Amino acid sequence: MDLLKQISVHLAEVAADPAVKSLDERLLEKLDGQVSETLAEEDRDALIHQLAELLPNFQQDPTPLTTLIEILIRPASYIFSRVLDIQPPVDFSSGLNAPSPPINMVTLLLLEKAKLRTSDTDIVAGKPEVVASLIQLWLATPDTAVSQKAHDVFLGLLSAGEEGHGSVSTANEGHGKPHYQSLMWRRVFRDKDIYESLFRICSLRNAGRGRQLNKRGKTVAQARLLDLLVKIDCDSIRTTQIEGVERQYGVVKNGILEFAAVKMVDYEDDVLMHMTLIEFFAELLKPNHSLIRTSSTAEPSTLYSPSLDFLLHWGLHSRTISYYTQPSAHSSLDLTYLYSRSANYIATYCSSYPERFNSNGRESLDVLRRVMEVLECVSAGQWAQDMIPRHDLHVLASLPGYSLLPNPLHGTSVFLLPTKPPNAAALQTLATIFRGPGDGSVESTPSSRSVARALYFFYLDQNPRMWHDVVKAAETVALKNEALAAIALIGAVVDASWDLLPTKRMDDRILLVTETELAEKCHSSQPLPPSGVLAMLAPPALEAVLPYLLRPAQTFSNLVGGGRGDVESAAYRVAAAKYEVLLSLKARLKDVVQETGQLGEVLTAVNKRLAVGVLGGQSEVGGRVGTLEL
Numbered sequence: 237m238d239l240l241k242q243i244s245v246h247l248a249e250v251a252a253d254p255a256v257k258s259l260d261e262r263l264l265e266k267l268d269g270q271v272s273e274t275l276a277e278e279d280r281d282a283l284i285h286q287l288a289e290l291l292p293n294f295q296q297d298p299t300p301l302t303t304l305i306e307i308l309i310r311p312a313s314y315i316f317s318r319v320l321d322i323q324p325p326v327d328f329s330s331g332l333n334a335p336s337p338p339i340n341m342v343t344l345l346l347l348e349k350a351k352l353r354t355s356d357t358d359i360v361a362g363k364p365e366v367v368a369s370l371i372q373l374w375l376a377t378p379d380t381a382v383s384q385k386a387h388d389v390f391l392g393l394l395s396a397g398e399e400g401h402g403s404v405s406t407a408n409e410g411h412g413k414p415h416y417q418s419l420m421w422r423r424v425f426r427d428k429d430i431y432e433s434l435f436r437i438c439s440l441r442n443a444g445r446g447r448q449l450n451k452r453g454k455t456v457a458q459a460r461l462l463d464l465l466v467k468i469d470c471d472s473i474r475t476t477q478i479e480g481v482e483r484q485y486g487v488v489k490n491g492i493l494e495f496a497a498v499k500m501v502d503y504e505d506d507v508l509m510h511m512t513l514i515e516f517f518a519e520l521l522k523p524n525h526s527l528i529r530t531s532s533t534a535e536p537s538t539l540y541s542p543s544l545d546f547l548l549h550w551g552l553h554s555r556t557i558s559y560y561t562q563p564s565a566h567s568s569l570d571l572t573y574l575y576s577r578s579a580n581y582i583a584t585y586c587s588s589y590p591e592r593f594n595s596n597g598r599e600s601l602d603v604l605r606r607v608m609e610v611l612e613c614v615s616a617g618q619w620a621q622d623m624i625p626r627h628d629l630h631v632l633a634s635l636p637g638y639s640l641l642p643n644p645l646h647g648t649s650v651f652l653l654p655t656k657p658p659n660a661a662a663l664q665t666l667a668t669i670f671r672g673p674g675d676g677s678v679e680s681t682p683s684s685r686s687v688a689r690a691l692y693f694f695y696l697d698q699n700p701r702m703w704h705d706v707v708k709a710a711e712t713v714a715l716k717n718e719a720l721a722a723i724a725l726i727g728a729v730v731d732a733s734w735d736l737l738p739t740k741r742m743d744d745r746i747l748l749v750t751e752t753e754l755a756e757k758c759h760s761s762q763p764l765p766p767s768g769v770l771a772m773l774a775p776p777a778l779e780a781v782l783p784y785l786l787r788p789a790q791t792f793s794n795l796v797g798g799g800r801g802d803v804e805s806a807a808y809r810v811a812a813a814k815y816e817v818l819l820s821l822k823a824r825l826k827d828v829v830q831e832t833g834q835l836g837e838v839l840t841a842v843n844k845r846l847a848v849g850v851l852g853g854q855s856e857v858g859g860r861v862g863t864l865e866l
Contacts, residue, residue, distance in 0.1 A: 239266055240279055244286060251290045261300045272307045281318070284308050288322050291339070302342035309345060316349040316356035332369035332386075337379045344373075344385045351392035354418065360393060361419035367430055375437045375457040376449055383460060391467060393420050425477045432481045434461065434492060438500055439485060458500055459512050465496055466519040474546060490546060498550050507573045514556055514577040517547055518584045538591035556581050560631070561602040579627035583634035590636035590684070600639055604649070607632050611652040620657035629661050633668040637687035640669065641749070642694060650695055655702050658709035663721035666695070667728035670768075689734035689764075690754050692771065697758040703780040710814070713790050716806040720813055726781055727817040730824060732768030769824035773838065782838070785818055786845045788852030808850070815850045818842060 242263060250257045272280070287305055291298060309319070319326060331343030347370070350356040360366060374386035396418060424430055436442065438458045443451045465473055474493040476482060482491060486499045497517070503510040520543040547553040559578035563571055582603060586593050593600050610628045618624060632640075632649055642648045650669060653662045672688025696702055709715070709722035737751040749757065755764050765771040772781055789811030825839040845852065 239271065240275070240283065243267060244283065247286050247290055250294075251286075254290075254293060254295055259296060259300050264300050264304050267304060267307065273311065275308075277313075280308055280314070281321070285323050288324060288326065292324075292327075297338075298336060299338045302338040305342050306345055309349070314349065315352065316359070319346045319349050320359075328363070328366045329369045332366070332373045337377075337382050340373060340377065340379070340382045341385060344382070344389050348389045348392065351389070351396050354396045357393050357396040358419045361423040364423065364427060364430060367420075367423055367427075368433060371424075371430065371433055372437065375434075375460050376453065378453075378456075387460065387464060391464060394424065394468075396420065421472070425472050428478055428481060431478050431492075432484075435481060435485045435495055438496070440500070440502055441485075455506065455509050458496070458509060461496055461500075462512060462516040465493060466516055469543070474542065490550075493546065494550070497546070497552060507570060510570075511573050511577050514559075514574065514581055517552060517556055518577075518581040520547065521581070521584045521588050523588055538589055539595075540592070541589075544585075544589060544592075553585075557585075557599070557603070561606050576627045579631050583630050586631070586636060587634045590638075594636055594638055603631065603635070604639060607635075607649045608647060608652070611649050614652075616654065616657060619654050619659045619662060622659060622661075624659060624661055626661055629665045633665045637669065637672060637684050637691055640691055641687065648691075648694070650691060651698050653695075655699060655705035655709070658705065658712070658715065658718040658722060660717040660721035663706070663709070663718070663725045667721070667725040670695075670725070671728040671732050672734065683735075685733055686735040686737045688732060689766075689768075690737060690749060692729065692732075693754060693758045693760075693764055696776070700776055703777045707780045707784045710784060710810070711790065713807050713810050716810065719810045723810065723813045723817055726772070726785075727813075727820055729768045729777075730772055730817060730820050732771075734767055736766055767824075767828075769821065769828060772821070773835065785814065785821065786841055788848075789814060789850065811850050811852075815846070818846055822846060 246260055246263055250259060275283075284305060287301055287308075291301055291305075294301065308314075326343070326346055328343060328347055331339055331346075334340060334343075347360065347366070350360045370386060370390055374383055374390055377383050377386070424434075437449065438454060438461050440451065440454050442448045443454045448454075449457060472491070474490045476487075476489060477491055482495065485495050487494045490498075497513070501509045501513050503513055521541075523541070544553070547556075556578055559566055559571065559574045560582055563575065566574070586603075593603075607628055610625045611632075614624060632653075640648050640650050642651075650666075653666055655663070655666075670688060670692045672685050699705075706722045706725055709718045710726070711719070713719050737749060737754055739751055751763075755762070758764065765774045771777060790807060822839065822842050825835060825842060828834070829836050829839055
């Protein structure tokens with residue numbers, strides 16, 4: 237008897253006497269995904285129908301049955317129309333409302349098939365009881381895995397037709413119709429009962445009453461709603477949809493986004509939800525943060541977005557940054573949980589809206605002063621022991637380069653970052669600042685790239701032994717993190733896409749130095765190198781960095797008494813990182829040689845070193861182990 241026949245006979249026996257006959261789980265497990273792929277479609281349908289008949293009255297653990305259904309419906313060819321053909325018909329509402337996670341999960345898997353075609357999504361939208369049950373399960377279930385799956389299914393149904401979500405359109409399925417005008421979208425945002433359920437399930441005003449969730453359950457539902465809204469960037473979530481519903485929950489004009497961000501959370505008494513709320517605000521600020529967007533194709537602005545405008549209008553922006561810029565105004569308990577979240581919010585804000593940050597004098601000054609105050613209090617011993625303000629370094633690395641230029645009002649925090657004693661986070665921060673904004677960054681402009689170059693030379697003037705310190709850290713392989721960060725700093729400057737500063741001031745309101753002024757302030761009688769690779773081939777980098785890069789990598793083969801494994805691994809990682817920088821140096825040097833006809837001998841030396849591999853041909857016993865000199 238073949239496997240399919242055995243399973244069919246066994247399921248019939250269980251159905252005949254479910255109270256006595258136990259499932260043979262080992263038998264069911266034999267029909268795995270590989271076997272399922274080879275089943276004839278009529279056999280697949282017959283087995284699914286048999287399972288559908290058994291499941292509603294099954295009194296044992298349904299997990300083996302639901303797992304088998306999941307395997308059977310997994311092929312992409314099993315589309316939603318076949319789900320609708322199952323006999324007896326799938327009762328989606330009962331499956332979603334069942335107090336059994338396995339039943340919930342298999343129902344969600346069946347429902348998920350509808351997101352692949354907009355016509356199938358429309359069928360689900362025509363079943364308001366199914367949509368209501370899906371929302372209830374997603375927000376209220378205590379099972380995290382089920383909730384996440386319900387979230388994915390709900391988002392998939394909402395985004396049906398959105399490019400990148402795998403949905404397909406059949407003929408005459410409303411070509412060109414925005415997804416936020418789809419039947420599912422209108423069901424959720426224009427059906428009074430469905431729309432109101434989003435507010436009711438998450439509102440604290442009815443916590444614990446009747447069949448409503450208790451306060452803990454409400455806060456879980458709130459976090460789940462925030463997680464969904466951050467993935468939607470449409471006017472439907474920030475404008476009035478059903479005024480009568482929104483008014484009941486204190487919403488004035490900005491729809492469900494206002495409810496979730498302003499009214500829903502008891503942030504004064506629930507610091508953990510306040511953390512979640514600030515993280516939500518930070519996600520809202522990110523350009524292209526959402527999976528579902530309007531049809532607008534406008535480029536991200538460094539001054540404005542609807543999300544930023546919303547946060548500013550409701551005072552959420554100023555309230556959030558105050559936990560970082562005005563710590564004395566808040567309790568120590570709040571700061572324990574919220575200072576780091578506020579710092580992350582500011583970092584996101586600065587990197588997403590650098591132009592607005594620069595134009596807001598009071599706000600930028602408060603942030604810059606706070607970073608300066610914190611870094612001034614870090615001693616050399618603390619840098620050496622890695623007892624450092626990581627959140628403040630994150631803010632510093634995210635600030636627009638222009639705001640970091642030396643200024644009589646606030647100096648510059650960049651000068652407070654040490655290269656000795658070496659600290660991985662400090663070196664990484666310097667690498668980010670000197671590299672400047674990447675090509676895909678909203679801040680990547682000629683002026684921002686010229687500012688990154690200016691900051692490098694200003695710092696080098698203040699710390700002329702910078703590259704000697706960095707090379708020493710790179711050679712101290714025993715401190716792997718510091719060594720890797722030092723090498724990354726070298727690579728950041730090599731790869732930096734810099735621009736020259738203007739030759740004269742274009743606007744008196746801008747305190748940007750000119751190219752001549754930069755050279756004067758850095759005590760240089762010659763024009764400063766225009767690019768990162770040329771800066772590495774000019775003093776003081778030339779004497780330290782190039783010889784280091786051309787030397788063979790270090791090994792630890794002379795260690796005795798064990799312990800080689802981890803150390804050898806660290807040594808190889810450092811050597812590989814160094815090799816990658818050499819490859820970048822080669823690529824940049826080739827461009828220079830082609831453009832100028834100079835530095836050919838340096839390129840030859842780099843090629844010679846690359847030819848002997850990552851370790852530089854070193855195989856002798858007794859490679860040098862770097863030590864740290866504080």
